[in-house]
Amino acid sequence: MTTTEQHPPRAAGRGALAGLVSAALLLATATVVAALVGRGSDPFLAVGDMVVRLSPKALTRFAIDTFGSYDKLVLFVGIGVVLAVVAALAGAVATRRPAAGVVVPVLLVLAAAAAVLLGPGAGVLDLLPLLVGTLVGATAFVLLVGLARRGTRTATSTPDGSTPDGSGRAGSSPDGSASEGSFVATHGRPRASRRLFLGAAGGTAAAAAAMAALGRVVGTTADDAAASRAGLGLPPAGNTVPAVPAGAEVVEGATFRTANADFYRVDTALTVPREAADTWVVRVHGLVDRELELTWDRLTRTFDVVDREITMVCVSNPVGGTLAGNAVWRGVRLADVLAEAGVDPTADMVLSTSVDGWTASTPLAALVDSDDAMLAFGMNGEPLPFEHGFPVRMVVPGLYGYVSATKWVTDLEVTRFADDEAYWTPRGYAAEAPVKTASRIEVPESFAQLPAGTVVVAGTAWHPGLGVDAVEVRVDGGDWQPAQLGEVPGPTTWRQWRYEWAAEPGQHRLEVRATDADGEVQTEERAEIAPDGSTGWHSVVVTVA
Ligand SMILES: Nc1nc2c(c(=O)[nH]1)N[C@H]1C(S)=C(S)[C@@H](COP(=O)(O)O)O[C@H]1N2
Numbered sequence: 333m334t335t336t337e338q339h340p341p342r343a344a345g346r347g348a349l350a351g352l353v354s355a356a357l358l359l360a361t362a363t364v365v366a367a368l369v370g371r372g373s374d375p376f377l378a379v380g381d382m383v384v385r386l387s388p389k390a391l392t393r394f395a396i397d398t399f400g401s402y403d404k405l406v407l408f409v410g411i412g413v414v415l416a417v418v419a420a421l422a423g424a425v426a427t428r429r430p431a432a433g434v435v436v437p438v439l440l441v442l443a444a445a446a447a448v449l450l451g452p453g454a455g456v457l458d459l460l461p462l463l464v465g466t467l468v469g470a471t472a473f474v475l476l477v478g479l480a481r482r483g484t485r486t487a488t489s490t491p492d493g494s495t496p497d498g499s500g501r502a503g504s505s506p507d508g509s510a511s512e513g514s515f516v517a518t519h520g521r522p523r524a525s526r527r528l529f530l531g532a533a534g535g536t537a538a539a540a541a542a543m544a545a546l547g548r549v550v551g552t553t554a555d556d557a558a559a560s561r562a563g564l565g566l567p568p569a570g571n572t573v574p575a576v577p578a579g580a581e582v583v584e585g586a587t588f589r590t591a592n593a594d595f596y597r598v599d600t601a602l603t604v605p606r607e608a609a610d611t612w613v614v615r616v617h618g619l620v621d622r623e624l625e626l627t628w629d630r631l632t633r634t635f636d637v638v639d640r641e642i643t644m645v646c647v648s649n650p651v652g653g654t655l656a657g658n659a660v661w662r663g664v665r666l667a668d669v670l671a672e673a674g675v676d677p678t679a680d681m682v683l684s685t686s687v688d689g690w691t692a693s694t695p696l697a698a699l700v701d702s703d704d705a706m707l708a709f710g711m712n713g714e715p716l717p718f719e720h721g722f723p724v725r726m727v728v729p730g731l732y733g734y735v736s737a738t739k740w741v742t743d744l745e746v747t748r749f750a751d752d753e754a755y756w757t758p759r760g761y762a763a764e765a766p767v768k769t770a771s772r773i774e775v776p777e778s779f780a781q782l783p784a785g786t787v788v789v790a791g792t793a794w795h796p797g798l799g800v801d802a803v804e805v806r807v808d809g810g811d812w813q814p815a816q817l818g819e820v821p822g823p824t825t826w827r828q829w830r831y832e833w834a835a836e837p838g839q840h841r842l843e844v845r846a847t848d849a850d851g852e853v854q855t856e857e858r859a860e861i862a863p864d865g866s867t868g869w870h871s872v873v874v875t876v877a
């Protein structure tokens with residue numbers, strides 16, 4: 333029998349490992365149960381959702397501006413890092429003071445429970461994943477911390493009175509607190525106890541990995557939505573949107589229609605809702621004569637199905653930015669749906685809600701007076717991709733997405749701006765937000781080095797309510813020169829433009845501005861994105877040699 337000096341840091345290190353693998357097991361177990369109970373009950377996702385909802389608007393803005401479409405990934409990695417640090421610290425502390433070690437984890441579990449319960453449409457059953465996960469994770473934690481403490485303490489102080497090598501000495505300290513600070517010598521078999529601890533920790537890690545894998549399998553098998561989307565025939569449209577006009581594409585390398593896979597994505601959903609079309613219902617209610625419950629069949633068979641080519645723009649698009657896309661949408665007119673419901677004359681807004689509880693406020697007039705505003709279910713000839721709102725979303729030309737383009741829409745409430753507000757309204761955005769005229773230079777890129785001679789300057793402009801009637805370019809603050817305009821199928825899309833510039837050596841600044849179909853010239857005045865969209869002329873600086 334040897335007596336070895338062991339130092340607290342070693343116990344703390346084992347405790348930290350115990351905390352990490354137990355937390356992993358907790359989360360993985362919860363994911364498996366959540367795959368069975370329902371996606372909204374995954375505590376990790378629920379906490380993520382809560383963080384998004386509680387974040388000050390400046391932080392959300394910063395996240396979208398800085399990380400773009402990676403904002404959600406960054407959020408999850410961030411939460412993961414925080415959890416890992418807390419779990420490791422909890423484990424390390426617990427090797428000395430078990431009661432103190434579990435304080436923060438217990439608080440976190442309670443916070444997660446609150447986050448789950450406060451999620452959209454949550455019920456008590458949704459606590460099951462967290463509950464089961466916590467039981468499993470806590471059991472692993474208690475056992476592992478026990479083992480971690482053993483290898484570094486005097487034998488008589490082991491919590492359960494036995495030694496890892498099974499020689500069964502009597503313990504004096506059931507909760508370990510009496511022997512705090514007595515990290516002096518271990519009992520006889522430090523190697524064996526270390527091996528036992530590492531084996532147990534490794535086993536726990538393996539169990540967590542197995543659970544995570546199981547969660548994936550269960551999640552995919554339970555994915556009726558993918559089967560639903562794959563098996564869904566799109567009903568034919570009563571009209572045909574003309575092919576992209578031959579003269580529409582005048583910018584090298586830019587397609588007039590955006591492929592679904594390239595279409596920008598902006599939403600607050602941490603996991604993309606995946607629901608089957610055959611169980612989908614859109615409820616129409618509020619200030620109406622008749623409430624409607626629109627199932628997939630009712631939606632696609634009661635109303636005229638139409639195709640519309642519409643450019644959608646995000647309010648978060650900075651001057652010169654790329655948060656805009658153009659697609660052929662298939663669906664039914666919202667005007668028809670609202671006529672069927674019969675709208676009260678005192679109403680002035682439709683509050684649309686998604687399956688995950690996000691809302692948009694759309695002026696009623698933009699829907700009932702429009703031949704283009706739609707409840708869409710097709711995008712460029714396919715059912716909507718899950719990321720873009722499967723099975724049903726709204727699309728309204730001329731209004732920014734956050735006030736009109738509700739994805740995964742389940743509820744349309746006819747109401748008044750005075751009575752209701754949507755998700756972004758209390759977060760510093762305008763309740764009503766028509767798309768502002770914008771134009772951008774796509775070629776040449778900023779800071780390009782170009783040879784002297786003819787240089788093609790080209791890009792895209794939009795006012796997807798009225799359409800664009802003119803685009804002008806100027807060089808170094810000189811006179812505005814008209815650009816050549818690409819053709820458009822109608823007023824609801826963006827428009828490409830191009831200008832041939834006789835470039836002379838030196839550094840030059842190119843600017844662009846557009847004019848809408850009402851003759852209104854795009855303003856030079858710079859405006860921030862909040863509250864209702866950026867303005868200002870886009871410019872690039874190039875060097876001609
Ligand atoms: N359910 C839901 N729908 C939503 C959003 C959202 O956060 N949740 N974001 C809106 C915003 S801000 C925009 S710009 C458009 C973007 O649609 P896309 O992701 O299909 O391009 O969706 C709108 N619909």
Ligand SMILES: [Mo]
Pocket residue numbers: 598645646647648732733734
């Ligand atoms: Mo947006």
